[in-house]
Amino acid sequence: MKILVPVKRVIDYNVKVRVKADNTGVELANVKMSMNPFDEIAVEEALRIKEAGNAEEIIVVSIGPAQAQETLRTALAMGADRAILVKTDDLVEPLAVAKILKAIVAEETPELVILGKQAIDDDCNQTGQMLAALLEWPQGTFASEVKLGEGTVNVTREVDGGLETVKLTLPAVVTADLRLNEPRYASLPNIMKAKRKPLDTKEPSDYGVDTARRLTTLKVEEPAKRASGIIVENIAELVTKLRDEAGVI
Amino acid sequence: MTINPIHLEKLKKILGSEGWIDDQTDMPSFLREPRDKYQGNTPLILMPDSTEKTAEIVRYCAQNKIPLVPQGGNSGLVGGAIPTGEILLSLKRLKAIRQQDARNLTITVEAGCILSHIQELAQEMNCLFPLSLAAEGSCMIGGNISTNAGGVNVLHYGNMRNLVLGLEVVLPNGETWHGLGGLRKDNTGYDLKQLFIGAEGSLGIITAATLKLSPHPHEKQTAFVAVPDPDAAVNLLSIARNISGDCLTAFEIIPRLGIDMVTDNIPGSRDPMTQTYDWYILLEGTSSLSRDLLDLEAVMERILSTGLDDGLILDGVIAKNITESNNLWQLRENLSEAQKFEGGSIKHDISVPISAIPAFLIEAGMAVETSIPGARPVPFGHLGDGNLHYNISQPKHMARQAFLDQWESLNQSVHDVVDKFNGSFSAEHGIGRMKTDDMLRYKSKVEMAMMTKIKHTLDPHNIMNPGVIVRK
Ligand SMILES: Cc1cc2nc3c(=O)[nH]c(=O)nc-3n(C[C@H](O)[C@H](O)[C@H](O)COP(=O)(O)OP(=O)(O)OC[C@H]3O[C@@H](n4cnc5c(N)ncnc54)[C@H](O)[C@@H]3O)c2cc1C
Ligand SMILES: Cc1cc2nc3c(=O)[nH]c(=O)nc-3n(C[C@H](O)[C@H](O)[C@H](O)COP(=O)(O)OP(=O)(O)OC[C@H]3O[C@@H](n4cnc5c(N)ncnc54)[C@H](O)[C@@H]3O)c2cc1C
Numbered sequence: 001m002k003i004l005v006p007v008k009r010v011i012d013y014n015v016k017v018r019v020k021a022d023n024t025g026v027e028l029a030n031v032k033m034s035m036n037p038f039d040e041i042a043v044e045e046a047l048r049i050k051e052a053g054n055a056e057e058i059i060v061v062s063i064g065p066a067q068a069q070e071t072l073r074t075a076l077a078m079g080a081d082r083a084i085l086v087k088t089d090d091l092v093e094p095l096a097v098a099k100i101l102k103a104i105v106a107e108e109t110p111e112l113v114i115l116g117k118q119a120i121d122d123d124c125n126q127t128g129q130m131l132a133a134l135l136e137w138p139q140g141t142f143a144s145e146v147k148l149g150e151g152t153v154n155v156t157r158e159v160d161g162g163l164e165t166v167k168l169t170l171p172a173v174v175t176a177d178l179r180l181n182e183p184r185y186a187s188l189p190n191i192m193k194a195k196r197k198p199l200d201t202k203e204p205s206d207y208g209v210d211t212a213r214r215l216t217t218l219k220v221e222e223p224a225k226r227a228s229g230i231i232v233e234n235i236a237e238l239v240t241k242l243r244d245e246a247g248v249i
Numbered sequence: 250m251t252i253n254p255i256h257l258e259k260l261k262k263i264l265g266s267e268g269w270i271d272d273q274t275d276m277p278s279f280l281r282e283p284r285d286k287y288q289g290n291t292p293l294i295l296m297p298d299s300t301e302k303t304a305e306i307v308r309y310c311a312q313n314k315i316p317l318v319p320q321g322g323n324s325g326l327v328g329g330a331i332p333t334g335e336i337l338l339s340l341k342r343l344k345a346i347r348q349q350d351a352r353n354l355t356i357t358v359e360a361g362c363i364l365s366h367i368q369e370l371a372q373e374m375n376c377l378f379p380l381s382l383a384a385e386g387s388c389m390i391g392g393n394i395s396t397n398a399g400g401v402n403v404l405h406y407g408n409m410r411n412l413v414l415g416l417e418v419v420l421p422n423g424e425t426w427h428g429l430g431g432l433r434k435d436n437t438g439y440d441l442k443q444l445f446i447g448a449e450g451s452l453g454i455i456t457a458a459t460l461k462l463s464p465h466p467h468e469k470q471t472a473f474v475a476v477p478d479p480d481a482a483v484n485l486l487s488i489a490r491n492i493s494g495d496c497l498t499a500f501e502i503i504p505r506l507g508i509d510m511v512t513d514n515i516p517g518s519r520d521p522m523t524q525t526y527d528w529y530i531l532l533e534g535t536s537s538l539s540r541d542l543l544d545l546e547a548v549m550e551r552i553l554s555t556g557l558d559d560g561l562i563l564d565g566v567i568a569k570n571i572t573e574s575n576n577l578w579q580l581r582e583n584l585s586e587a588q589k590f591e592g593g594s595i596k597h598d599i600s601v602p603i604s605a606i607p608a609f610l611i612e613a614g615m616a617v618e619t620s621i622p623g624a625r626p627v628p629f630g631h632l633g634d635g636n637l638h639y640n641i642s643q644p645k646h647m648a649r650q651a652f653l654d655q656w657e658s659l660n661q662s663v664h665d666v667v668d669k670f671n672g673s674f675s676a677e678h679g680i681g682r683m684k685t686d687d688m689l690r691y692k693s694k695v696e697m698a699m700m701t702k703i704k705h706t707l708d709p710h711n712i713m714n715p716g717v718i719v720r721k
Contacts, residue, residue: 015571188562
C-alpha cells in the first residue's frame with residue numbers, strides 16, 4: 001500500500017515568536033523555519049511501517065510557498081519516496097488544505113494518510129478530522145501507537161482519561177501525537193539521495209480548490225506578560241501576602 | 250593566616266549590613282569549586298555594590314596589607330577564586346548595565362553580570378555577544394575576562410581578549426583606572442586592558458567592561474559526522490574552512506568512548522547514527538547574511554559531500570531543526586558530566602598547533618598507558634582551536650581514590666608531551682592555584698621574570714589574589 005503524509009513548513013519550535021509592530025501577524029523575515037514537529041512524527045511512523053514491510057511507497061505533500069520544497073526535501077532525506085508541492089503564497093485554512101488532500105488521495109489512492117495532530121503555528125487541530133470527514137474514512141486522532149492488521153489499523157489514542165484503542169478499517173486517517181515515536185536524524189547519505197528523488201509541483205487550481213480565506217484575522221497580540229515573582233523572607237510574610245495581596249486564603 | 254578582627258569590623262562598616270557574610274553556614278557555595286578539588290576558607294565575604302565601595306575596600310586592605318581573593322560566578326576550574334584564609338571579595342552585587350549602544354555594537358556592563366544575561370541583552374539589541382560556554386548560566390563577565398574565557402565560539406569570534414574594548418579596574422593600591430569606552434582603534438601607548446584580561450584577579454579587580462558585539466546571526470547549520478581518525482578530522486577542518494570561509498563557527502571532536510559514556514549515563518540522549526564509529530566531529534556553520542543572500546544549508550552540504558567523497562567522512566547527520574541542533578550539542582556539553590558516572594577523571598586543558606593534534610593524541614595515549622595501564626582517555630573539545638580537554642577516566646576496576654592520587658604525576662606525563670609539541674598546558678582555564686608548578690616547569694626564566702616584575706610593580710604588597718599565577 002501507499003502512505004500519504006502531509007507536512008507543513010512552520011516557524012521552528014525553538015524560535016521566540018515576535019508579533020509584527022502593526023499587529024497583523026507574526027514576524028517571519030529571517031526567522032528559522034522547520035517541518036511542523038508533529039508532521040515529523042507522522043513521517044517517522046510512515047517510515048517505520050514501510051520498514052516493517054507493510055507499505056511500499058511514502059508520498060509526502062506540502063501546501064505552501066516555494067520554500068516548502070525544503071520541508072519536502074527534509075522528509076525525503078528522512079526516507080520518504082517522492083514529494084508533491086502544492087504551491088501557493090496564500091495562507092491556506094485547514095478546510096482548503098483538507099480539500100486539496102482529498103483530491104490528492106483520489107489521484108494517489110493511498111490506504112493510509114498520517115498527519116500531525118496539529119500545526120504549531122496556528123494550532124488549529126482540524127485538518128486530519130476534516131479530511132476524514134470529506135473522504136468518509138475512519139479516523140484515529142492523537143495516536144500514541146499505530147499497529148497494522150489485515151486490512152485494519154489499531155490506533156491507541158491519548159485522551160483526557162488515559163489511553164483509548166480504536167480499530168479502523170483501511171483506508172483510514174491517523175493523526176500523530178507527541179509520544180508516537182522519536183523521529184530519526186536525516187543521515188548524510190540520505191540527504192544526498194533525497195536530492196534526486198522526484199518532487200512534483202502543482203497549484204491549488206490543479207485540484208479545483210479555491211484557497212480564498214473564510215476567516216478574517218482582526219488582530220495578533222502578545223500574551224500578557226507574567227509579573228515577575230518575589231522572594232519572601234519567611235512563612236509569616238508568605239501568609240500575609242497570600243491573604244492580603246493575593247486574597248487566596 | 251589570621252586577619253585582625255578589628256579590620257573585619259571596619260570592612261563590614263564600609264559596606265553596611267547587606268554587603269557581607271561572616272556566618273560560616275552561609276558560605277559553602279562560595280568556598281567550593283565546581284570539581285570539588287578545593288575547599289576554601291575565609292573569615293569574611295564582602296559584596297560591594299559599586300565601584301566606589303570596591304575601591305574603598307581595596308584601599309583599606311592595601312593600607313593594612315590584608316589579602317583579597319576576587320570571585321565572580323565561582324565556576325573557574327583551577328581554584329583561582331577559592332580563598333585560603335584571605336578575605337573573599339564577591340562581585341555578584343555589581344551588576345548594573347551601564348550602557349547599550351546598538352549603533353556602536355557595544356554594551357557596557359558591571360563585573361557581576363551573568364554571562365547568559367548579557368547574551369540575552371545583546372539579542373534584544375538584535376546583536377550577538379558570542380562568548381558561550383557550559384557555565385554561562387552562572388559565570389560572570391568579570392570572571393570571564395579575568396580567565397580570558399574561550400568556549401565554543403572561539404573559532405570564529407576569538408576568545409574573551411578579542412571581545413573587550415574597555416575596562417574599569419580597581420588597582421591593588423585602591424586607585425581606579427577608568428578605561429571604559431567603545432573604541433576599536435586606540436593606539437595611545439601600552440594596551441593596558443590586555444594586562445588584566447586573563448590575569449585571574451592577580452593584578453586588580455575588574456569592576457566593569459565595554460564589550461564588543463557582533464551582528465546577530467540569521468542562520469545556523471549543525472552537523473554531526475563520523476570520521477575515521479583525528480588526522481582525517483584535521484583534513485576535514487581544512488576543507489571546511491576552504492569552502493565556508495568565515496561561516497565555520499564550531500568544530501569539536503568527540504571519541505566513541507565519550508558518546509558511549511553520554512548515551513549510557515545521561516537520560517534522554519541518543520546516538521544520532523545507527524552504526525558506531527571511532528571518532529566524531531560536531532561542526533556548525535553560522536551566517537549573519539539573510540537566507541535569500543546565502544544558502545548556508547548548501548554550504549554545509551558541500552563541505553560534507555566533499556568530505557564523503559574524499560573518505561574523510563564515513564557517515565553523518567545534519568540537524569533538521571533547532572531541537573536536533575540542541576540535542577547534538579547536548580552530546581558535546583554532557584561529556585564532562587557523563588564522565589562522573591565512570592569513576593574518577595583526571596583533567597587536562599591543553600592546546601597544540603592544530604596540525605600536531607593527531608601525533609599528540611598518539612603520543613599522549615602511549616604516555617597515559619605507560620603511567621596507568623587501562624586508564625581511559627576521553628579527549629574531546631575545540632579541535633578547531635587546537636584545544637582539547639584531555640580527560641582521562643580511571644581504569645574500570647581501579648579504586649577511585651588510588652587513581653585520583655595520580656593526578657599530579659599523570660598531569661606531568663601528559664604536559665611533557667604537550668611541551669614537546671610546543672603546546673600549552675592550560676589553553677583556556679588559566680593557572681589559578683592549580684598549575685603554578687607547571688608554570689615553573691614549562692615557562693622560560695625570561696618569561697617568569699617578566700610576569701613576576703609586572704605583578705610586583707602593580708601589587709607590591711602581594712594582597713591581590715596572592716599565590717595565583719606567580720607564587721610570591
Ligand atoms: C603613506 C602612508 C600610509 C600609511 N597608512 C597607514 C594606515 O593606513 N594605518 C596605519 O596604522 N598606519 C599607517 N601609516 C603609518 C604606519 O605606522 C606605518 O606605515 C607602519 O606600520 C610602520 O612600519 P615601519 O616598518 O615603517 O616602522 P617605522 O616607521 O620604521 O617605525 C615605527 C615605530 O616602530 C618602532 N619599530 C620599528 N621596528 C621595530 C621593531 N622591529 N621592534 C621594535 N620597535 C620597532 C620604531 O622605533 C618606531 O617607533 C602610514 C604611513 C604612510 C607613510
Ligand atoms: C561546566 C563548566 C564549563 C566551562 N567551560 C569553559 C569553556 O568552555 N571555556 C572556558 O574558557 N572556561 C570554561 N569554564 C571555566 C571558566 O573559566 C569559567 O566558567 C568562567 O570564565 C569563570 O567565570 P566566573 O565568573 O565563574 O569566575 P570565578 O570562578 O569566580 O573566578 C575565576 C578567576 O577570576 C578571578 N575573578 C573573578 N572575577 C573577577 C573580577 N571581577 N576581577 C578580577 N578577578 C576576578 C577569580 O579570582 C579567579 O581567579 C567552565 C567551567 C564550568 C564549571
